[in-house]
Amino acid sequence: MSVNHHSRKQRQLKSLVKQLTILLQKTDADLKSEIRKIAAKIKYLVSQLNGIISANRMKRILGTIALVIGVSFTNTANAQWFAYPIQDPFNLQDGNDNEVNSPEFADIDNDGDLDYLSGEYTYNYSYYGGGGYSLGFHFQENIGSATNPNFANPIINPFGLVDYNPTNLSAIHQFHKFIDMDNDGDFDILSNVVNFDYSTYSLISDFIYYENIGTASTPQFTTPTANQFGLTSSASMLFTTFGDIDGDGDIDILGFSYDMSSYNMNFLFIENIGTASAPNYTTPQLNVFGIPSGVFSYLSLEDIDNDRDLDIMFTEEAYNSTDFGYVENTGTATTPQFTPPPTINPFGLSFSNWQGGGILNFKDLDGDGDNDLIVGTDDDKNYYLENVGTQQAITYECINYACVDPGTGNGTYISLTACQTSCTPPVSFECNWPGNCYDPGDGSGNYITYNDCMADCTPQPTWDCVSPGNCQDPGDESGNYWSLQDCQNACPVTPTWDCDATLGCVDPGTGSGLYTSLAGCQSNCNATSIESTELKNLKLYPNPVKNALNISSNKKIDKIEIYDALGRIVISENNPTNTINVEQLESGIYSIAILFEDDRIVKRFTK
Numbered sequence: 001m002s003v004n005h006h007s008r009k010q011r012q013l014k015s016l017v018k019q020l021t022i023l024l025q026k027t028d029a030d031l032k033s034e035i036r037k038i039a040a041k042i043k044y045l046v047s048q049l050n051g052i053i054s055a056n057r058m059k060r061i062l063g064t065i066a067l068v069i070g071v072s073f074t075n076t077a078n079a080q081w082f083a084y085p086i087q088d089p090f091n092l093q094d095g096n097d098n099e100v101n102s103p104e105f106a107d108i109d110n111d112g113d114l115d116y117l118s119g120e121y122t123y124n125y126s127y128y129g130g131g132g133y134s135l136g137f138h139f140q141e142n143i144g145s146a147t148n149p150n151f152a153n154p155i156i157n158p159f160g161l162v163d164y165n166p167t168n169l170s171a172i173h174q175f176h177k178f179i180d181m182d183n184d185g186d187f188d189i190l191s192n193v194v195n196f197d198y199s200t201y202s203l204i205s206d207f208i209y210y211e212n213i214g215t216a217s218t219p220q221f222t223t224p225t226a227n228q229f230g231l232t233s234s235a236s237m238l239f240t241t242f243g244d245i246d247g248d249g250d251i252d253i254l255g256f257s258y259d260m261s262s263y264n265m266n267f268l269f270i271e272n273i274g275t276a277s278a279p280n281y282t283t284p285q286l287n288v289f290g291i292p293s294g295v296f297s298y299l300s301l302e303d304i305d306n307d308r309d310l311d312i313m314f315t316e317e318a319y320n321s322t323d324f325g326y327v328e329n330t331g332t333a334t335t336p337q338f339t340p341p342p343t344i345n346p347f348g349l350s351f352s353n354w355q356g357g358g359i360l361n362f363k364d365l366d367g368d369g370d371n372d373l374i375v376g377t378d379d380d381k382n383y384y385l386e387n388v389g390t391q392q393a394i395t396y397e398c399i400n401y402a403c404v405d406p407g408t409g410n411g412t413y414i415s416l417t418a419c420q421t422s423c424t425p426p427v428s429f430e431c432n433w434p435g436n437c438y439d440p441g442d443g444s445g446n447y448i449t450y451n452d453c454m455a456d457c458t459p460q461p462t463w464d465c466v467s468p469g470n471c472q473d474p475g476d477e478s479g480n481y482w483s484l485q486d487c488q489n490a491c492p493v494t495p496t497w498d499c500d501a502t503l504g505c506v507d508p509g510t511g512s513g514l515y516t517s518l519a520g521c522q523s524n525c526n527a528t529s530i531e532s533t534e535l536k537n538l539k540l541y542p543n544p545v546k547n548a549l550n551i552s553s554n555k556k557i558d559k560i561e562i563y564d565a566l567g568r569i570v571i572s573e574n575n576p577t578n579t580i581n582v583e584q585l586e587s588g589i590y591s592i593a594i595l596f597e598d599d600r601i602v603k604r605f606t607k
Contacts, residue, residue: 009045016045020065044368080306082372083408084405086386091150093138099378101376101380102118104176109219113142114142115142117138117189137176138155139156147366162223168198169204171194183276186214187216188221190242192206192208204234205236205237207226210224229280236260237284239255240254243310250272254301255268256297265295267286290337291338297316298357300312302360308333321352356379370389373385396411396412396419398413400442402442403416425442427448430447430453434476436457437457462482463484468493469491471487471488493511494511495507496513497513497516546583547582548581551576557576557594559576562580564590571585589605
């Protein structure tokens with residue numbers, strides 16, 4: 001069978017060479033994209049047949065096409081090169097949660113193209129501890145084709161999928177793959193989820209299995225179950241991916257775990273000692289295949305150098321960008337061996353337009369025979385890096401007002417100078433701190449003019465407690481409190497009292513009273529009653545009162561003051577009407593002082 005398989009690839013290669021030769025004789029500019037795709041397919045087949053057929057035979061098949069497309073027979077094992085990352089192509093859409101995006105592609109409906117599945121996080125207020133996340137899925141069907149993908153608008157939890165709701169836990173990460181776990185010809189889903197336990201403030205990692213009980217064309221998934229196939233929970237496992245790392249025909253699990261005692265990030269290997277139809281996973285092994293601790297985190301397996309064994313690719317956050325790391329498998333497809341340190345940003349890979357974590361997925365999205373790279377970021381975005389085969393001619397494109405080489409050889413500008421001349425960001429301004437506006441230089445400022453920025457770039461009010469009861473705004477946003485109420489709550493005036501001849505012991509509300517306790521004031525205050533004189537025809541009603549207190553008097557009232565049981569003024573009105581609104585007062589006993597031009601009457605009432 002292998003001979004026939006390689007013969008078929010040789011026939012495909014000859015056919016593509018013939019097609020490319022015909023196209024290169026034409027001058028139609030619209031054929032440029034088609035030529036590039038056929039050239040990429042030729043390069044891929046050359047890499048697949050390298051070592052299978054002789055170099056001389058390869059040269060005879062390719063002829064002068066080898067020179068045109070730049071095929072090297074001495075290094076075809078490394079014939080991969082990736083273009084500049086493009087955010088969310090083919091109508092791929094971000095999720096609704098700004099969480100870590102784990103992109104996955106498979107022909108889930110068996111129509112010959114790759115569909116897209118990512119995780120969707122939903123906040124749920126009912127969980128123990130005040131809330132948590134449940135885990136679902138964001139699905140986009142490929143309604144384009146295998147070579148020209150176009151993804152439909154998202155559907156949440158299709159094919160009978162349901163949210164995973166861990167009891168008394170908050171699910172915080174989900175890393176899933178389409179895998180035919182039971183070898184029945186359709187795609188199941190195995191997901192590694194990381195949960196937070198509010199009761200113990202610890203992490204719990206589980207494997208969640210969604211079996212496809214439908215068909216390869218009409219999937220239908222069961223309710224998720226935890227830790228099937230001998231898999232177990234873990235308090236340290238933070239990420240896993242899947243692949244046949246030992247070349248025995250079944251899917252193993254790899255990832256990393258975090259040792260809380262030594263603070264080491266350990267490489268994790270869980271071997272499948274069962275079969276492709278009945279998987280059975282062993283106890284996790286740490287730092288095997290020559291890999292020490294602390295090398296990488298979000299890893300992916302891919303034969304990136306085309307030598308027929310699985311290598312390791314991963315991302316790591318740099319100072320102001322994200323780097324790709326590559327650790328070559330220097331062993332074999334069945335006996336892997338890795339020798340860190342990793343090579344940084346090989347194969348033309350670059351991710352300077354992103355800073356953060358990234359989860360890698362290698363799939364042939366454009367159907368040209370090689371695996372492209374899709375990176376899911378930790379704020380739910382997708383970046384696509386096309387595999388263009390070998391390094392293309394350097395050209396430039398203006399992307400976000402920066403001149404970059406798109407890596408495809410078809411940039412708008414052939415020189416950096418020409419690009420920079422046209423790629424000029426508009427002047428804009430950003431408020432750096434109060435009273436300081438600057439132009440970020442990349443057109444990203446929130447203000448078109450400097451004056452608009454300065455008009456809005458003023459200090460926001462903040463407050464400091466200068467002394468008890470005295471909250472002030474320092475005027476430079478340096479205060480410890482964002483609201484006056486928060487400051488006043490944290491900066492209360494210490495109650496003090498003075499002896500009033502009419503009212504008895506009264507708290508002036510400024511902390512300046514003579515007595516620091518009510519009892520001390522009362523023991524030294526000579527007044528025996530808060531009522532002094534009476535005025536004929538003065539009435540206070542209703543008493544008790546609910547909302548409105550009425551005062552009936554044949555004399556003009558100049559002022560009223562209402563005191564609580566501690567003698568603090570709670571309402572004060574000059575030239576009041578005969579109806580006083582006391583709705584805001586709490587229930588209790590109050591005193592009201594009614595002041596006339598030549599008299600003062602004090603009455604008690606109940607609210």
